[in-house]
Amino acid sequence: MTFESAKSLSPSLEDYLQAIFWTVAAKGTARAKDIARQLEVKASSVTGALQALAQKQYVHYQPYEAVTLTAEGFDEATRVVQRHSIVREFFAGVLRLNDAAAEEKACRMEHCLGADVTDRLAALTEFVRTRPEVGEELSRLLAEQCRVADTPGRVQGKSVTVADLRPGQKAAIVAVRSEGALARRLVDMGLGRGALVEVEGIAPAGDPIRIRIRGYRLALRRSEAAAISVVGR
Amino acid sequence: MKSITVALAGNPNSGKTSVFNLLTGAHQHVGNYPGVTVEKKEGQCIHRDWRITFVDLPGTYSLTAYSAEELIARNHIQEDRPDVVVDVIDASNLERNLYLATQIMEMDVPMVLAFNMSDLAERRGLKFDLDQLSRLLEMRIVPTVGNKSQGRTELLDAIVETAGAERRERIHRVTYGQEIEDKLLQIQQALDRSDGDVVARYGRRWLAIKLLEQDEDVMSKVHDQKVLEVVGRSVVHLRTILGDEPEIIMADRRYGFISGACQETIQNSVERRHDISDTIDAVVTSRVLGLPIFLLLMYVVFFLTFKIGSYPMGWLEAFFGMLADAITSHWSDGHVEWLRSLLVDGVIGGVGGVLVFLPNILLLFMAIALLEDTGYMARAAFVIDRIMHKIGLHGKSFIPMLIGFGCSVPAIMAARILDNRRNQLTTIMVIPLMSCGARLTIYALFIPAFFPPHWQGPMLWLIYLIGIALGIVAAKVLRLTVFRGETMPFVMELPPYRMPTSKGVLVHTWQRGWLYIRKAGTVILAVSIALWFAMNFPKPPADRLEGRSAQEARQEGLRYSTVGRVGLAVEPLLRPLGFDWRVGTALIGSVAAKELFVSQLGIIYAVESPDEEAPSLREQLRADYTPLVGFCVMLFCLVSAPCIATVAMTRQETNSWGWALFQFFGLTALAYVLTLLVYQVGRLWL
Numbered sequence: 001m002t003f004e005s006a007k008s009l010s011p012s013l014e015d016y017l018q019a020i021f022w023t024v025a026a027k028g029t030a031r032a033k034d035i036a037r038q039l040e041v042k043a044s045s046v047t048g049a050l051q052a053l054a055q056k057q058y059v060h061y062q063p064y065e066a067v068t069l070t071a072e073g074f075d076e077a078t079r080v081v082q083r084h085s086i087v088r089e090f091f092a093g094v095l096r097l098n099d100a101a102a103e104e105k106a107c108r109m110e111h112c113l114g115a116d117v118t119d120r121l122a123a124l125t126e127f128v129r130t131r132p133e134v135g136e137e138l139s140r141l142l143a144e145q146c147r148v149a150d151t152p153g154r155v156q157g158k159s160v161t162v163a164d165l166r167p168g169q170k171a172a173i174v175a176v177r178s179e180g181a182l183a184r185r186l187v188d189m190g191l192g193r194g195a196l197v198e199v200e201g202i203a204p205a206g207d208p209i210r211i212r213i214r215g216y217r218l219a220l221r222r223s224e225a226a227a228i229s230v231v232g233r
Numbered sequence: 234m235k236s237i238t239v240a241l242a243g244n245p246n247s248g249k250t251s252v253f254n255l256l257t258g259a260h261q262h263v264g265n266y267p268g269v270t271v272e273k274k275e276g277q278c279i280h281r282d283w284r285i286t287f288v289d290l291p292g293t294y295s296l297t298a299y300s301a302e303e304l305i306a307r308n309h310i311q312e313d314r315p316d317v318v319v320d321v322i323d324a325s326n327l328e329r330n331l332y333l334a335t336q337i338m339e340m341d342v343p344m345v346l347a348f349n350m351s352d353l354a355e356r357r358g359l360k361f362d363l364d365q366l367s368r369l370l371e372m373r374i375v376p377t378v379g380n381k382s383q384g385r386t387e388l389l390d391a392i393v394e395t396a397g398a399e400r401r402e403r404i405h406r407v408t409y410g411q412e413i414e415d416k417l418l419q420i421q422q423a424l425d426r427s428d429g430d431v432v433a434r435y436g437r438r439w440l441a442i443k444l445l446e447q448d449e450d451v452m453s454k455v456h457d458q459k460v461l462e463v464v465g466r467s468v469v470h471l472r473t474i475l476g477d478e479p480e481i482i483m484a485d486r487r488y489g490f491i492s493g494a495c496q497e498t499i500q501n502s503v504e505r506r507h508d509i510s511d512t513i514d515a516v517v518t519s520r521v522l523g524l525p526i527f528l529l530l531m532y533v534v535f536f537l538t539f540k541i542g543s544y545p546m547g548w549l550e551a552f553f554g555m556l557a558d559a560i561t562s563h564w565s566d567g568h569v570e571w572l573r574s575l576l577v578d579g580v581i582g583g584v585g586g587v588l589v590f591l592p593n594i595l596l597l598f599m600a601i602a603l604l605e606d607t608g609y610m611a612r613a614a615f616v617i618d619r620i621m622h623k624i625g626l627h628g629k630s631f632i633p634m635l636i637g638f639g640c641s642v643p644a645i646m647a648a649r650i651l652d653n654r655r656n657q658l659t660t661i662m663v664i665p666l667m668s669c670g671a672r673l674t675i676y677a678l679f680i681p682a683f684f685p686p687h688w689q690g691p692m693l694w695l696i697y698l699i700g701i702a703l704g705i706v707a708a709k710v711l712r713l714t715v716f717r718g719e720t721m722p723f724v725m726e727l728p729p730y731r732m733p734t735s736k737g738v739l740v741h742t743w744q745r746g747w748l749y750i751r752k753a754g755t756v757i758l759a760v761s762i763a764l765w766f767a768m769n770f771p772k773p774p775a776d777r778l779e780g781r782s783a784q785e786a787r788q789e790g791l792r793y794s795t796v797g798r799v800g801l802a803v804e805p806l807l808r809p810l811g812f813d814w815r816v817g818t819a820l821i822g823s824v825a826a827k828e829l830f831v832s833q834l835g836i837i838y839a840v841e842s843p844d845e846e847a848p849s850l851r852e853q854l855r856a857d858y859t860p861l862v863g864f865c866v867m868l869f870c871l872v873s874a875p876c877i878a879t880v881a882m883t884r885q886e887t888n889s890w891g892w893a894l895f896q897f898f899g900l901t902a903l904a905y906v907l908t909l910l911v912y913q914v915g916r917l918w919l
Contacts, residue, residue: 028328028492066496068489071410071475176481181299185722187484188295190329195488201514204523205619210514210727214328214488217510217727219615221622224722 009056011111014080015039016049020059020067021077022233025172025196029066074194078174078231083118084110085160085231090121094128096142160232162211162225165199171230172196178227190214191228236284237396240309242337243321244330245292246608246728248349251379251737252321253289256388263744271305272649280389283396288315294329296336298450300721301654310340311435316396319388321347324354324361324376325729327499331491334370335407339439343395344372347388351376357508359501366498369405380734407490409483412474416467417441420460427457445471446480510608510729517612527616530609531635538597539639539670545592553585574769575762583761586826587754590642590878591746597636597643598745599738601650606733610650611725618723624705625712627651627723630660634704637667638697641879645886646749655716659708661883662896665875666704668697671827675870678831682851683863692864700871703903748885756881764825764877767795787836796821810869810905811862811912820869826876861915865908873904 009017019038023030032050036043047063054061058073069077087110091102113121128135165171173195176183190213191197198212208221241256243249253261257276264273274289290309291302298304310318318337322330337344348363367374373391377384408414420441424432431454432440443451444464455461471479517526557577564573604610614628621628629650636644644664651657676696680689773793781789791797800818807817815837823830838853854863874897875883884893 027496029496068493175477179478181297182722182724183478183481184295184297184299184484185724187481188297188332189724189726190332190488192481192485192488194485200511201518202520203518203615203619204520205616207619207622208615208723210518210615214326216326216329217514217729219611219618219723219725219727221618221723224724 009076009080013049013052014111015107016046016053017058017073017077018081018084020053020069021074021081021194022172024067024069025194029068031066035067069194080110081172081231082174083113086118086122086125087113089232090125093125094138096139160230162197162199162220162228162230163209163222165197165230165232167199167201169232170196170198171232173228173230175229176227177229178224182224182227186220186224186228189218191218197228197230234279234282234284236286237316237393238286238288238313239317239319239392239396240288240290240313240315241319241321242290242306242310242333243292243347243349244294244323244333246726247292247321247323247326247330248379249289249292249321250741251734252319252347252349252377252388253287254737254740255377255379255382255385256285257287261740261744263748271302278389280393283393285389285392288313294333296333297446298448300652302652304450307340310337310342315342317343317345317392319345319347319392321349321377321379324348324351325357325359327354327359327495328488328491331494332487335487335490338370338372338403338406339442341403341436341439343398343400345388345391345395346370346372346374347384348374348376349379352378352381352383359499362498362500366494369494369497371401371403371405380737407487409486412471413445413479413483413486416445416471416479419467420444420463423457423460423463424455427455427460431455442483446483447478448480508729513730514612514727517609518615523616527613530604530613531632534597534600534604534632535635535639537600538593538636538643542592542596546589549585549588549592553581553588557581571769571772575765578769579762579765582765583758586761586878587750587757590640591749593640594643594646594749595742595746597647599742601632601647602738602741603733605650606731606737608728608730611727614725615727622723624708626660626708627653627656627721630656633660633664634667637664637669640669640671641665641667641875642753642882645879645882646745648886653721655712655718656721658887658892659711659716661886661892662711662899663704663707665879665896665900666700666707666872668700668871669827671876672870674828675823675830676867678834678851679854679863679867682854683858683860696867696871699868703872707903749882752885753878753881756884757878760877760881761825764796764822767799768822769794771795784836788838791818791833791836809913810908811858811865811916812869813857815857816866820873823870824874824877826878827870830870859919861912861919865912865915868911869904869908871904872900872907874898874901 016035016039019035020030023034023038027034032043032046035050036046039046050059050061050067053059053073057070058076060068060070084106088102088106091097091105092099095102097105128138160171162171162173173191173193175193176186176191178186195213200210200212200217202209203219208219209225210217210219211225212218241249241253243252253274253276257278260278261274261276264275271291276287276289278285278287288309290306293300293303293306296303296307309315320334320337322334324330334344334346346367348361351361354361363374363376373395375384375388375391377388409417417438418441421437424437424440435451435454440451440455444455444460445467447464447468452461452464468479471482475482516522560573560577560581601610604613610629613631616628617631618628621630630648632650633644633647636647641664644667645661648657648660648664651660676693680692684692768791771793773789777789777793792801797818800821801814803817804812804814807813812820815834818837819830819833822833834854835850838850858866880893880897883896884890887893
């Protein structure tokens with residue numbers, strides 16, 4: 001248990017870890033000032049947080065040098081980012097909050113939720129997402145009872161892949177779920193863990209799709225894109 | 234003078250070809266790697282007192298054992314040990330391009346980086362600290378602009394300097410993290426205790442890395458069971474603690490190494506904004522305009538190849554016609570006439586038959602070079618892939634199939650644009666089913682002979698549609714049987730749109746044309762001459778020709794010749810299809826070229842002007858055959874044995890007589906069965 005507590009993170013450190021995750025996804029490494037800008041805090045407080053994270057062996061950090069995630073740090077960050085995305089999608093997709101409110105409230109609420117809660121939220125969100133009739137019923141209910149203006153159900157379930165993204169959406173890769181030649185080819189082309197992808201468009205026949213990854217454009221079939229798990233931003 | 238060998242590696246679309254042209258100028262030799270259809274280009278140049286031989290490796294993104302190109306590139310570096318490897322890098326797309334560099338670095342060979350298209354990268358706001366990057370990667374880096382001929386001397390200087398430099402142990406290299414490094418060390422120790430030969434050839438660390446990646450090729454080269462056991466245990470252990478295949482984690486770590494290097498050496502002064510390629514893509518691949526633009530450009534390619542190509546083809550035909558006439562008129566009658574005929578009909582006809590395809594091939598490959606160099610080719614595949622994928626092919630198969638409607642010969646050559654062997658072979662096999670222009674002369678003779686005017690249009694459509702349908706079915710069947718296997722990942726780069734250079738396009742076009750003449754041309758010529766002998770010998774005895782007209786003499790000559798005899802001999806075989814010896818003889822003759830079918834029939838019927846307009850030939854056909862037989866002849870000509878030029882081209886492009894003969898006999902067998910069915914079933918109804 002002592003080991004567990006040494007590894008556990010405060011809400012604020014979890015926010016730092018998320019910020020580092022997204023900066024690394026976009027740029028490969030993160031500098032203290034990128035993190036400060038993203039979290040809207042002073043550079044001096046970033047230093048303290050980075051030291052704390054380095055002590056827990058989640059990041060590689062030397063003063064004045066760029067920050068990268070350790071393997072352990074990447075896994076922890078993925079957990080935190082995924083949890084954030086589950087809560088946000090639940091707020092937006094089931095409770096029909098608008099995007100900004102969903103994002104803001106998820107930021108505040110996510111830290112105290114354990115896996116027991118987030119798993120159920122994810123399942124519920126997925127349920128609503130895959131059954132449009134339930135979504136419509138839910139919208140009607142919320143409109144009557146809570147005077148919520150009907151917002152279209154912008155919902156994502158728990159296991160999002162590149163194939164689920166709409167043009168213009170960005171997401172970070174958390175895993176490539178495939179084997180052999182395809183998996184290797186995807187990773188060789190730069191679609192590895194932590195990389196940021198953006199869907200740019202879809203072919204006239206609906207397949208393949210074109211994406212941007214590591215600064216260049218790539219086309220892949222939906223069946224291949226479905227092997228790449230991501231978390232949306 | 235000292236001689237060295239330099240291998241040129243690099244990603245597709247990195248401008249490798251333009252750097253190769255820049256280094257070697259016109260001194261190039263194009264061929265194939267032994268046993269495979271991957272193109273091998275070599276060139277030479279002399280720099281100061283060095284004679285440098287350049288080998289252009291296939292463009293690859295990685296060096297795995299999953300694709301033929303990557304294996305070839307890797308084996309060349311490992312087994313032929315070039316003195317220097319030049320890796321051509323697209324500076325505006327650094328991360329992914331350096332990924333290949335990290336893998337070549339692991340093979341411990343002297344390297345130089347050609348930092349290509351550095352002007353474009355700088356215009357995009359990227360600033361490089363090349364000195365720092367050079368120190369990090371421990372190799373010379375030379376900025377080049379291949380298509381503007383910049384950086385040649387500097388690159389050559391760096392190459393000879395690197396070749397002459399003392400070899401040193403690398404300080405910086407990709408480290409794969411504690412867990413993986415531990416296992417790499419264990420495997421290396423196991424290797425030290427085993428077959429020294431393989432270890433000496435490939436290097437311990439590289440072998441250990443490839444073994445841990447479970448690379449099939451390397452696994453098959455290491456026979457020591459103890460080593461393989463250590464590898465097996467390590468893979469299982471890493472899979473458990475890292476939650477993924479070691480090869481995937483290791484690829485990730487390479488990108489990690491690159492990110493680190495880039496962070497220290499690149500400054501991006503401008504945030505990425507919409508560039509011109511985004512704007513073009515928004516139109517060219519859009520839902521509404523994507524397909525129309527694609528179809529329009531495909532029409533332009535077809536038009537350019539065959540319509541514009543018909544003019545130089547006409548000139549060539551006229552030239553060879555004049556040559557033949559000149560010889561005939563200066564060669565007095567009765568003076569070794571067979572030799573005159575051999576020269577005029579066999580040799581000149583044969584050479585003409587080879588060169589007549591050249592304008593098509595040159596124009597088609599010019600169009601393909603333009604599509605590829607601008608970057609549209611990848612978009613074309615992107616737009617049409619859904620449909621082609623349904624029949625088991627790749628989006629890029631569309632162009633060869635389309636060209637097949639003009640002529641199978643350039644079409645088969647165009648299948649080169651496919652980078653997967655199974656896709657390429659499947660496409661080549663079904664191309665002859667796309668009804669080519671030469672077969673149109675047969676339909677033009679037969680359809681008006683047997684069908685009333687309002688049926689003629691639909692009849693022609695029907696023939697073409699049967700060909701397309703058969704092509705689709707055949708492709709599907711081949712993918713499920715002969716060419717079965719995992720569909721290759723589509724995952725295809727969409728390179729930025731670029732302005733093609735005239736030099737690049739012309740060099741590419743010329744190389745294709747020359748390859749055709751040298752490889753396929755010789756086969757076509759040889760078979761043409763052989764066929765000429767078969768059609769002219771043995772000669773009928775002089776008394777059988779007495780008192781006959783010229784046409785009747787030709788008729789008798791053909792009947793008496795080898796071809797005529799074979800036609801007669803196979804008649805029992807063709808009877809069930811409704812064909813007699815006359816059709817049989819014409820069919821055999823049409824193997825030389827499909828349009829010969831018509832002139833052969835003309836000779837057999839001893840009509841005066843044997844072309845499709847001749848009413849007398851149509852009338853005779855109508856008198857001898859039913860419309861059902863007429864249809865069956867067309868069907869058989871559509872499907873059966875491709876002409877010898879096609880066979881020669883398939884032989885060249887598959888690098889195997891086996892595939893060429895498989896195509897020839899497979900299609901003939903298909904034609905036979907199909908025609909048999911149609912004729913026998915049709916007879917019951919009509």
